[in-house]
Amino acid sequence: MGAKHPPVMLLDGNAGLPRETLGNKGYGIDAMRGHGLPVPPAFCLTTEVCAQFFADPQRCLDGIWDEVREKMGWLERQTSRTFGRGPRPLLVSVRSGAAQSMPGMLDTVLDLGMDDAVEDALAAVSSAEFAADTRSRFVHMYRRIVLGGEESVEVPVDPWAQLRGAIEAVFSSWNSPRAIAYRRHHGLDESAGTAVVVQAMVFGNFADDSGTGVLFSRNPMTGADEPFGEWLPGGQGEDVVSGSVDVEPIAALRDEQPDVYDELMVAARMLERLGADVQDIEFTVEEGTLWLLQTRVARRSAQAAVRLALQLRQEGLIDDAAALRRVSAAHVETLLLPSLQPETRLAAPLLAKGLPACPGVVSGTAYTDVDEALDAADEDEDVILVRAATSPDDVQGMIAARGIVTEIGGATSHAAVVSREIGRPAVVGCGAGVVEALAGRLITVDGAEGEVREGILELTAWSETDSPDLAELADIARRISPIRAHTSGDYPVLENTSEAAVADALTAGFTDVISPHPLITMLTALRLSADSKGLADV
Amino acid sequence: MSELTVLQAVRLKGRVNEAELAATLYEDPAGVASTIAQLTEVGLLVAGKTLRISPDGRGRLNALLAQERSGIDQDALAAAYDDFRAVNAGFKALVADWQLKDGQPNAHDDAGYDAAVLARLDDVHHRVSPIIAAATAQLPRLDIYADKLAAALEKIKAGDTAWFTRPIIDSYHTVWFELHEELIVASGLSREEEAKAGHAQ
Numbered sequence: 001m002g003a004k005h006p007p008v009m010l011l012d013g014n015a016g017l018p019r020e021t022l023g024n025k026g027y028g029i030d031a032m033r034g035h036g037l038p039v040p041p042a043f044c045l046t047t048e049v050c051a052q053f054f055a056d057p058q059r060c061l062d063g064i065w066d067e068v069r070e071k072m073g074w075l076e077r078q079t080s081r082t083f084g085r086g087p088r089p090l091l092v093s094v095r096s097g098a099a100q101s102m103p104g105m106l107d108t109v110l111d112l113g114m115d116d117a118v119e120d121a122l123a124a125v126s127s128a129e130f131a132a133d134t135r136s137r138f139v140h141m142y143r144r145i146v147l148g149g150e151e152s153v154e155v156p157v158d159p160w161a162q163l164r165g166a167i168e169a170v171f172s173s174w175n176s177p178r179a180i181a182y183r184r185h186h187g188l189d190e191s192a193g194t195a196v197v198v199q200a201m202v203f204g205n206f207a208d209d210s211g212t213g214v215l216f217s218r219n220p221m222t223g224a225d226e227p228f229g230e231w232l233p234g235g236q237g238e239d240v241v242s243g244s245v246d247v248e249p250i251a252a253l254r255d256e257q258p259d260v261y262d263e264l265m266v267a268a269r270m271l272e273r274l275g276a277d278v279q280d281i282e283f284t285v286e287e288g289t290l291w292l293l294q295t296r297v298a299r300r301s302a303q304a305a306v307r308l309a310l311q312l313r314q315e316g317l318i319d320d321a322a323a324l325r326r327v328s329a330a331h332v333e334t335l336l337l338p339s340l341q342p343e344t345r346l347a348a349p350l351l352a353k354g355l356p357a358c359p360g361v362v363s364g365t366a367y368t369d370v371d372e373a374l375d376a377a378d379e380d381e382d383v384i385l386v387r388a389a390t391s392p393d394d395v396q397g398m399i400a401a402r403g404i405v406t407e408i409g410g411a412t413s414h415a416a417v418v419s420r421e422i423g424r425p426a427v428v429g430c431g432a433g434v435v436e437a438l439a440g441r442l443i444t445v446d447g448a449e450g451e452v453r454e455g456i457l458e459l460t461a462w463s464e465t466d467s468p469d470l471a472e473l474a475d476i477a478r479r480i481s482p483i484r485a486h487t488s489g490d491y492p493v494l495e496n497t498s499e500a501a502v503a504d505a506l507t508a509g510f511t512d513v514i515s516p517h518p519l520i521t522m523l524t525a526l527r528l529s530a531d532s533k534g535l536a537d538v
Numbered sequence: 539m540s541e542l543t544v545l546q547a548v549r550l551k552g553r554v555n556e557a558e559l560a561a562t563l564y565e566d567p568a569g570v571a572s573t574i575a576q577l578t579e580v581g582l583l584v585a586g587k588t589l590r591i592s593p594d595g596r597g598r599l600n601a602l603l604a605q606e607r608s609g610i611d612q613d614a615l616a617a618a619y620d621d622f623r624a625v626n627a628g629f630k631a632l633v634a635d636w637q638l639k640d641g642q643p644n645a646h647d648d649a650g651y652d653a654a655v656l657a658r659l660d661d662v663h664h665r666v667s668p669i670i671a672a673a674t675a676q677l678p679r680l681d682i683y684a685d686k687l688a689a690a691l692e693k694i695k696a697g698d699t700a701w702f703t704r705p706i707i708d709s710y711h712t713v714w715f716e717l718h719e720e721l722i723v724a725s726g727l728s729r730e731e732e733a734k735a736g737h738a739q
Contacts, residue, residue, distance in 0.1 A: 371590070374553065389729055391719055392550045393550055394552065395715075408734055409733060412631060421704055421705055421711075
């Protein structure tokens with residue numbers, strides 16, 4: 001195929017190609033670099049190479065390999081490091097980058113470019129500990145991700161062979177069974193292909209003044225306009241994402257490295273303006289220098305969806321129609337049900353954290369002995385059963401309890417299985433010492449978040465008329481919705497808020513209706529009319 | 539009917555009434571009633587709205603179980619328990635797939651999905667049967683678990699899927715859970731130790 005651009009593109013802010021060609025990650029890196037943001041230098045093999053790869057893998061890679069080496073040379077010059085040798089070795093990450101992310105794709109291999117000499121050189125410029133840690137991370141990740149956990153296959157010794165192996169594995173993963181099934185299910189284009197992003201590594205596990213974190217430009221749970229995130233001094237990216245270690249709140253970075261923190265806040269505001277939405281940003285600090293690794297639109301709670309839509313509209317980042325598109329009927333339905341409001345939850349001290357086994361929020365007194373729990377429940381006390389692990393004879397106690405907490409056990413543990421079966425909110429695997437720590441206390445179990453918090457926390461619901469945020473959103477909706485919905489007046493009455501009822505009203509040409517939930521009705525009407533005009537978000 | 543059998547059954551059920559106890563033991567209710575009366579009389583069981591084991595009863599049960607263990611080939615039992623642990627991992631994954639679909643509670647509205655999950659139970663049953671036979675060669679009273687698992691499987695196959703994972707009734711999962719406990723105890727281990735080692739999850 002006669003591509004009008006090279007198969008390997010620098011992501012230096014001037015790539016000038018669409019997401020479909022650079023992939024989502026590559027496009028994001030190029031855009032951030034284009035705005036002068038500190039992103040480690042990177043290049044990508046475009047999605048067009050993917051098709052050639054499947055036609056003949058080895059010939060494809062042979063054909064572009066000189067270009068890959070040339071672009072690696074560019075990374076070396078940009079970083080004043082050298083790949084595969086010292087004295088200042090360059091290590092790279094290799095990532096997949098389809099235009100749309102999907103499960104089953106090879107995700108990320110970090111710290112690639114490592115052999116004995118490189119480890120020695122790294123040890124000389126940092127410490128033997130850092131070099132060994134980095135190498136062990138690389139070997140584990142390469143084995144797990146590129147070699148599929150196969151113990152019998154050796155990780156290649158030669159850094160260039162490592163690079164080629166990783167690129168090959170990324171392309172191959174486009175056709176993994178899970179990825180194929182996902183594309184089929186979502187009707188995505190089979191021939192779109194994935195790009196491969198190769199980026200210079202920066203190290204959060206380097207030394208002092210280093211670390212890694214995740215920043216949400218605003219709080220994605222409450223919707224408050226305040227930075228929210230996590231900071232892990234001395235950690236690498238996957239440490240934060242995997243949740244395998246304890247992290248600090250983002251405020252810790254402000255205390256430790258105020259200049260870096262300020263620079264990060266400025267970058268977050270810029271990315272928010274560019275994306276016209278709240279961002280979820282992965283970053284690393286290497287010896288006091290900030291690097292942005294990835295940014296994407298932040299996932300958010302229903303509460304935050306409403307508040308952020310109104311805030312961003314107020315700030316002029318989005319218009320009325322966009323603000324209404326940011327809130328779904330499902331969000332409003334969620335808010336109208338009694339639930340633990342994020343601000344209530346976050347204000348209560350966290351007593352234990354584990355795996356969410358069965359969703360729901362319940363409160364009561366923590367009992368650690370099954371007989372005592374059963375007796376208390378007989379007296380109509382609200383009981384939370386807290387056990388190290390559950391045995392068969394705990395089942396009666398679990399049924400009598402409103403919620404369940406265990407120290408040991410995963411998502412398929414007996415406690416998890418039984419809690420789901422009987423519909424008791426449960427948090428499992430909270431760690432040793434939890435039984436002792438919780439015994440006798442008044443606690444709230446949040447089975448969706450996997451948290452145990454102090455006190456009896458009240459569940460509350462929003463209301464379309466009494467919650468100012470929903471009332472404001474409804475006012476905006478009445479201005480632009482094809483149907484204005486009201487709680488009273490001399491208009492046709494919709495029996496319910498179903499899509500079918502709204503569609504019928506639209507077909508009948510009603511402009512004003514009475515609805516049990518006017519905002520939900522108007523959000524549905526807006527979406528239906530956008531769908532029918534082919535204007536839905538794509 | 540032995541003291542051990544009744545004490546162990548009451549302990550595993552936690553709280554249970556006489557009729558349920560006779561049913562789960564496949565025993566004649568009159569015989570069970572008289573054993574219960576004796577054990578309650580000497581303070582090993584506590585009778586109220588339901589039966590439960592007393593602290594003395596627990597002590598007595600532990601002594602009886604230790605005595606029972608001392609007469610068996612520990613290596614053979616350890617081997618059976620090892621094999622069980624391997625099948626247990628697959629069974630637990632199967633149960634999770636039954637309860638959760640794409641990370642959300644399974645609404646059981648996708649017959650194809652449910653059928654595919656249940657089809658895997660046959661394989662689990664095939665694999666666990668010889669393991670129970672090997673354990674039963676050491677502890678004959680464990681043979682009842684083979685019968686109870688088979689009974690639950692039959693009900694599931696007849697379309698009554700509550701017998702897969704519902705607690706309290708002798709569903710496949712309830713029986714499995716109790717069998718697992720028996721094998722832990724017969725190996726001289728505790729559930730806490732096993733859970734910490736990642737085997738009783």
